[in-house]
Amino acid sequence: MPDSFDRIAVLGLGLIGGSLLQALARGGYTVTGYDPDPVEAGAARGIGYTVAASAFDAVAGADLIVLAMPLPHLDAALEAISPSVAPNAVLTDVGTLKAPVLQAVRRRLPRARFVGGHPLAGTEQSGFLAGHPLLFRDAPWALILEPDTDLQAWLSLAVLLCDLGAKPVPTTAAEQDAAIARVIGLPHMLGEALALTGLRGGELGLSLAAGSYTSGSRVARTRPELVATWCDGNPALISALDDAIAWLTSSRDTLAAGGSVLPLAEAGHRARMEWERREFGPVDLPVDAEALRQHGRDGGWITAVVEKDGPELGELRLLGMRPVR
Template identity: 85%
Template structure:
């Protein structure tokens, strides 16, 4: 079976990092947090969690380090811990974009057992006190499996994430970034545009704002510097915007000619319902990286890592789910 983690360090105690600390502590894991912001550190310490005085102190003796700081702070964090990591330590992260993190870690910590990660969970709120130990329950969690990823480290993280109730999704950094361009970056850009368009319509429109406006622009309440880290440096977002602009332009031209939005509304309805109405079935997979990556491409995730009896006694298998319709 994959290795279990005895001591875990989480660097960054915002919404995601703080929720990881809480989830791990509630799950019985020994976890130490750290945040350079004294307010976040005090919030975690004041609610009963172990918080170190420095990043180096937090990672001392840890066999898993979780990088949960914003992307601009990543390089400084790596510099602070590079000489403190014990041999064999597994390092993961929770950033939205995976390729920039992968490049930074390979540059600063060559040879480290790094497995990029991205939990698809959260709200527009931020900070440790916005976190919750059940934030990741049933949430997809992209878990990067590159050709040079340490498979044992990947499997150990998959076990941990399943234990937290998350749904590990095997993927590559490039494929993950292309997907989140459409599912995270684009929705945030559209929400900002909607918020601005509504504001420019005047006070009457704002007083009449109801569910369509408030739901569509909800994530515009997210801290702008975080939105930038989720969007900047992702070439795939340009292509996603091109597709959205083409759709909006066609709609605009149809209306200008006296036509109807019904065709677009019907297509959008079918797309949304196709997503909502998916049905899933169980799968049994070998611990083979390419099979696992294909499972992720097919929309699947991992539910458990087990040893099965049979001709290959003690053979490691991964149970999962994927769409069947």
Template identity: 65%
Template sequence: MTAGFHRIAVLGLGLIGGSLVQAVRQAGIDVVGYDTDPATAAAASASGFPVAPTDAAAVHGADLVVLAMPLPEVARALQSLAPNLGSNTIVTDVGTLKRPVLEAVRTHAPHAVFVGGHPLAGVEDTGWGAADPLLFRDSPWALIVEPETSIEAWLKLAGLVCDLGAKPVPTTAADQDAAVARVIGLPHVLAGALAVTGLAGGPLGLSLAAGSYMSGSRVARTRPELVTTWCDDNPALVAALDDAIAHLTSARTALAAGSSVYPLAAEGHDARINWEHRRFEPVELSASTAELVAHGETGGWVTAVLRDDDGVRLLGMRPVG
């Protein structure tokens, strides 16, 4: 365990926040939760977890504050919290999009020591009842590095993420948002389209729906208001949709001409198989902004943050070839 945080406050006790509260307790760190929804707060309390009556009470004495509420609530939460944050308290979040959160921090809590975060570990179920302390195991966790980011704060947070079994991926907010447009936003839009198109096939099609339909439309079960927070206000999703539409149009044109969808099927098959069979090698990194961002750009992540008399060393993994 890295020498890190002593008391963590998690504001928002849904799937991600609830899982984080449980995982942090299992890691042996003092943790307190807070949620604006009385039913959620009561459920967490009934499960044996400390829940503060106000956000101010939750962050009192905390050296890490995690914003785990939906994106539309972040600005209001920051306004309320800013006067109660200690000068050395680190603030992070778990939202899918990072640029809007950075803008909210710069506007409402400009003096906060902020490191944006995004654990890519969600499932289609939501709420405290879906929380799982093992949710983050082996999952990537984007940690944002911007010119104003405190590297010491980033390292402490990366150490915690490693302790929780996740894989910290250093990246800028813009690069992160562009990437998740293709691997989170686009899959949700396509799943919605598939679910609606399948329904239009009538009762027979739905009675024959099996693995392909269920797998392809699985994330369409996600609450629509959450999907919009992951997709709206992300211009990179437009380009991702353009690419997907171009592939679909090509397949449609081929079928209409009596040809085959084989080119798209083969290209998609190779893309998926190559992703599954990537190989990685261990590396050692310096704690510099430029090297961290470059490591993330190559698809690498951090595996450990080590401190000794000579300073800080970072171990990581990166793709080979």
């Protein structure tokens, strides 16, 4: 079986890192947190969680290190912990964009057993007190599998994520970043634009704002500096914006000519309903990196890592789910 983790360090105790600290502790793992913000560190410590005085202290002796700080703080954090990282420790992260994190870790800790990660479980709230130990239940969790990724480390993380109730999705950094440009970056930019456009309607429009406006602009409540880290530096977001702008421009031109937005409404309704109505079925997967990456491309995730029975006892078997064609 993959390695288990005896000591885990979580660096960064905001919504995601704080929720992970709580989930790991609730699952019986030995976990230490750290956050340079005394408010976040104090909130976690006050509830009874173990919080180290420094990132260096938090990772000492840890066999799994979770990087949960904002992307602009990553380089400094890697420099601070590098002398304290155990030679065989596994590193992962929870950031939205994966390519910049992968580059930073390769630059600062080139020999690290790094497996990038991204839980799709955030909300517009932030901070430790906004977290919850069940935040990751049934949430997709991109788990990066590059050609040079340590497969044993990847499998060990997949076991842990399944234990937390999450759905590990095998993918590469580039494929993950291209995908989330359309389902995270673009929705946030559209939400900001909607919030601004609503203001242009004056006080009457704001008084009449109801579900469509509040739901569509909900993500504009997210801290702006976080939104920037999810969007900046992701070239795939440009093509996603181009697609959205093309739909809107076409509909705008149709309206200007006295036509109807029905084609846009029908296409959007069909896309949303097809997404909601997808059916999934179980699959057995080989312990093979490319097969796992293809499973992720097909919309699948891992449900369990188990040992085979019978004459092949000791070999691993991966169980998963993917859309039924």
